[in-house]
Amino acid sequence: MPPVLEFESVSKTYRRGLFRPERIHALRDFSLTVERGEILGFLGPNGAGKTTAIHIALGFMRPTSGRGQMLGRPFGHAPTRARVGFLAESVAYYSRGASSLVQLYGGLQGVPASELPRRAHESLERVDLLADADRNVSKFSRGMLQRVGLAQALVNDPELLILDEPTSALDPLARVAVREMLIEARGRGKTVFLSSHLLSEIELLCDRVAVLHRGRLIRVARTAELLEAVGQTEIVVRGANAGDFPGAESHDGVLRMRVPAAEQRATIERVWGRGGEIVSVNPVKRGLEEVFVELTGGEEKA
Amino acid sequence: MRAVLLIAANLLREARWYVLLMVGWVVGLTLLLQIDKRPKPADVVFIVSQEAAYGIVLALMMGAAAIHADRKTRRILSVLSKAVERREYLAGLLLGAAYQALIFLAAVAICGTWSARRLGLPSGSLWTFLVLPFCGAMLGAAAGLMCASFLHPLFATAASGLLLLGQYELEHAIAPGSRTLPMETIVHSFFIFGFQPDWAVPWLPCAGALIEALIFWLVASLIFQRRDIAVAVD
Numbered sequence: 001m002p003p004v005l006e007f008e009s010v011s012k013t014y015r016r017g018l019f020r021p022e023r024i025h026a027l028r029d030f031s032l033t034v035e036r037g038e039i040l041g042f043l044g045p046n047g048a049g050k051t052t053a054i055h056i057a058l059g060f061m062r063p064t065s066g067r068g069q070m071l072g073r074p075f076g077h078a079p080t081r082a083r084v085g086f087l088a089e090s091v092a093y094y095s096r097g098a099s100s101l102v103q104l105y106g107g108l109q110g111v112p113a114s115e116l117p118r119r120a121h122e123s124l125e126r127v128d129l130l131a132d133a134d135r136n137v138s139k140f141s142r143g144m145l146q147r148v149g150l151a152q153a154l155v156n157d158p159e160l161l162i163l164d165e166p167t168s169a170l171d172p173l174a175r176v177a178v179r180e181m182l183i184e185a186r187g188r189g190k191t192v193f194l195s196s197h198l199l200s201e202i203e204l205l206c207d208r209v210a211v212l213h214r215g216r217l218i219r220v221a222r223t224a225e226l227l228e229a230v231g232q233t234e235i236v237v238r239g240a241n242a243g244d245f246p247g248a249e250s251h252d253g254v255l256r257m258r259v260p261a262a263e264q265r266a267t268i269e270r271v272w273g274r275g276g277e278i279v280s281v282n283p284v285k286r287g288l289e290e291v292f293v294e295l296t297g298g299e300e301k302a
Numbered sequence: 303m304r305a306v307l308l309i310a311a312n313l314l315r316e317a318r319w320y321v322l323l324m325v326g327w328v329v330g331l332t333l334l335l336q337i338d339k340r341p342k343p344a345d346v347v348f349i350v351s352q353e354a355a356y357g358i359v360l361a362l363m364m365g366a367a368a369i370h371a372d373r374k375t376r377r378i379l380s381v382l383s384k385a386v387e388r389r390e391y392l393a394g395l396l397l398g399a400a401y402q403a404l405i406f407l408a409a410v411a412i413c414g415t416w417s418a419r420r421l422g423l424p425s426g427s428l429w430t431f432l433v434l435p436f437c438g439a440m441l442g443a444a445a446g447l448m449c450a451s452f453l454h455p456l457f458a459t460a461a462s463g464l465l466l467l468g469q470y471e472l473e474h475a476i477a478p479g480s481r482t483l484p485m486e487t488i489v490h491s492f493f494i495f496g497f498q499p500d501w502a503v504p505w506l507p508c509a510g511a512l513i514e515a516l517i518f519w520l521v522a523s524l525i526f527q528r529r530d531i532a533v534a535v536d
Binding site for chain 2 (some may be wrong): 060091093105108109110
């Protein structure tokens with residue numbers, strides 16, 4: 001089975017400026033494969049080329065070199081987009097009622113006219129906007145617009161969801177709802193390509209993470225692998241003397257220390273030898289933020 | 303085809319206040335004419351011809367501005383991320399501009415008929431006269447759209463205006479009165495229309511205008527297909 005989304009050595013260069021044009025390399029030799037049924041987190045600092053990659057996949061731009069395919073068809077193949085749901089970052093919508101807007105986009109996706117009202121109703125229900133279905137979206141807050149954006153992306157029951165910052169304007173409760181929705185979509189065999197600045201969200205949701213930096217893909221790995229222990233163990237101890245364990249943090253009589261995995265056994269025996277009690281022993285995991293900063297050299301956040 | 307109709311209807315909906323304003327202007331001008339207790343037939347002819355010419359200009363401007371308006375607001379991304387070919391998108395905009403021209407020219411026809419009847423002029427010929435400006439409006443919108451596929455709307459409006467008037471001037475200079483290109487016949491009709499009862503629709507120039515509009519749309523599609531419609535925001 002072909003991958004759902006595949007970039008093969010895609011590069012994109014464009015010129016900026018009229019009199020002294022400057023060549024911008026938005027993407028350089030970018031290759032990435034997104035497999036069916038996974039949620040792939042797409043990370044990178046501002047200007048890394050994430051949106052460019054998404055725009056190329058959807059046919060808004062043509063790559064300077066390289067190629068790719070989406071759902072088995074080359075990038076830019078319009079009928080294939082009927083099987084894709086897309087939410088753009090900071091997109092504006094036509095000024096009309098939310099339900100009418102979702103129906104318009106559903107119609108453009110080829111959803112039969114007889115099914116449109118039901119599909120729009122279901123999509124708006126999923127993003128908790130049913131109560132505002134008849135309100136003009138021009139009166140909506142940014143968070144509500146983002147939810148309408150999600151509703152229009154879901155109206156055709158897509159196989160592939162491409163979401164560019166889907167929750168940046170949402171409140172915590174709505175974020176949880178979107179997260180659950182995406183997990184449920186994955187459960188139904190859908191694929192999600194998720195570009196987000198919210199690293200905690202990527203960490204919670206994504207099966208794999210791809211990190212883009214200055215137009216180059218610098219790391220693709222399973223999320224768990226990326227966050228895995230760095231060869232260190234955290235040991236939490238009660239009833240031991242902090243002075244016996246240099247470097248340990250003490251709080252309310254509980255010591256917390258990080259030791260190399262190879263010294264774990266010896267440390268535990270030392271604790272027992274000094275009358276201490278082991279509360280927990282866990283491999284140290286890094287946060288995605290830490291990994292991200294390490295990979296991108298501590299520049300801007302995603 | 304469904305996508306084309308949806309985009310056209312959406313464009314008309316988006317421009318509804320503008321269209322309403324233009325219809326209001328036609329109605330207002332007609333009412334203004336009625337203030338004069340004894341309006342002259344020449345005034346009615348002048349107003350109707352002038353409004354018909356404006357119909358072409360308005361369609362041209364609408365065609366030249368439509369792509370830019372969608373790009374500026376980034377609404378184009380929400381349309382072209384759907385199962386819509388770029389040529390369908392352009393056809394939708396063209397049809398939307400045609401709807402607007404049709405509504406505007408229908409208002410001109412209704413108001414003109416009312417004025418003509420008050421003066422005892424044969425109003426039936428007005429409807430047949432307006433078929434040609436309508437085809438001209440389609441041609442204007444297609445020219446505007448074609449130029450806007452690679453130019454800023456301001457330059458696209460100027461370029462498409464020059465393209466259409468250039469045709470008229472060229473034919474006028476090389477073979478005056480030959481009526482080979484539709485623009486010549488369209489412009490000429492504004493000068494000769496006078497509610498003649500035997501006014502016939504010049505079908506050949508009408509068909510010529512529509513074929514020319516089709517060619518402009520095809521060229522616009524070819525150009526627009528090769529253009530990046532969004533620049534990266536990141």
